Amino acid sequence: MVMADLFSELEPEPQPPEALGDGATLLRGFAAAEARDLVAALGSITAAAPFRHMVTPGGHTMSVAMTNCGDAGWVSDRGGYRYATRDPESGRAWPEMPTIFHDLAARAAAAGGFGGFSANSCLINRYEPKARMSLHQDKDEGDFSAPIVSISLGLPATFLFGGMKRSDRPQRFRLESGDVVVWGGATRMAYHGVAPLAAGESPLTGGVRINLTFRRAQLVADSRPSQT
Numbered sequence: 001m002v003m004a005d006l007f008s009e010l011e012p013e014p015q016p017p018e019a020l021g022d023g024a025t026l027l028r029g030f031a032a033a034e035a036r037d038l039v040a041a042l043g044s045i046t047a048a049a050p051f052r053h054m055v056t057p058g059g060h061t062m063s064v065a066m067t068n069c070g071d072a073g074w075v076s077d078r079g080g081y082r083y084a085t086r087d088p089e090s091g092r093a094w095p096e097m098p099t100i101f102h103d104l105a106a107r108a109a110a111a112g113g114f115g116g117f118s119a120n121s122c123l124i125n126r127y128e129p130k131a132r133m134s135l136h137q138d139k140d141e142g143d144f145s146a147p148i149v150s151i152s153l154g155l156p157a158t159f160l161f162g163g164m165k166r167s168d169r170p171q172r173f174r175l176e177s178g179d180v181v182v183w184g185g186a187t188r189m190a191y192h193g194v195a196p197l198a199a200g201e202s203p204l205t206g207g208v209r210i211n212l213t214f215r216r217a218q219l220v221a222d223s224r225p226s227q228t
């Protein structure tokens with residue numbers, strides 16, 4: 001069997017949308033056909049803006065390695081969480097968001113009930129085995145009218161989708177490569193996270209999971225955390 005056949009056999013078919021809540025939808029396999037092109041596009045992005053482990057305002061180093069593309073990138077450091085138009089490591093603008101990223105996110109949002117989504121930010125998360133993301137809300141965007149579109153690539157993960165309070169017990173979903181989660185409207189501020197990643201080997205990404213989180217962030221002048 002040639003490799004192309006092997007890959008197409010592994011490629012999941014898109015499935016009917018599954019409702020996770022009001023405004024929240026799991027689109028299994030939605031990005032499967034484009035998964036290889038998405039991963040291929042990451043090479044030039046991470047060459048210009050390498051993955052790094054950011055530090056939280058509380059001084060904890062995140063287990064997930066991150067970078068960004070698009071007009072605004074989500075960053076964290078001792079000064080806080082925010083969107084920045086430039087990569088703080090290099091001082092340069094984040095790499096441009098590839099058209100296939102932007103357009104796939106728009107199509108997924110529409111499939112989740114949010115027409116007209118135009119992401120200006122893509123956070124790229126890399127999970128190695130044991131990396132996790134604790135329950136949190138995405139609340140640095142300044143405007144919550146746009147949904148969040150989250151694409152999974154490579155190793156599977158357990159996604160935690162909770163309620164409006166951190167203490168609400170989350171639902172757990174296994175996310176495979178090519179799966180997309182969209183949430184907005186009534187669940188835009190839902191707590192969510194990712195359980196510690198199990199080790200494995202993906203034909204697409206090797207020993208890691210990659211997640212692309214698309215959002216629409218308000219572009220304000222880069223705020224410089226005050227030093228006093």
Ligand code: SIN
Pocket residue numbers: 123125133150159192193194211213
């Ligand atoms: C995130 O909330 O930023 C990441 C979610 C995921 O990795 O699926």
Ligand code: FE2
Pocket residue numbers: 136137138192
């Ligand atoms: Fe998030």
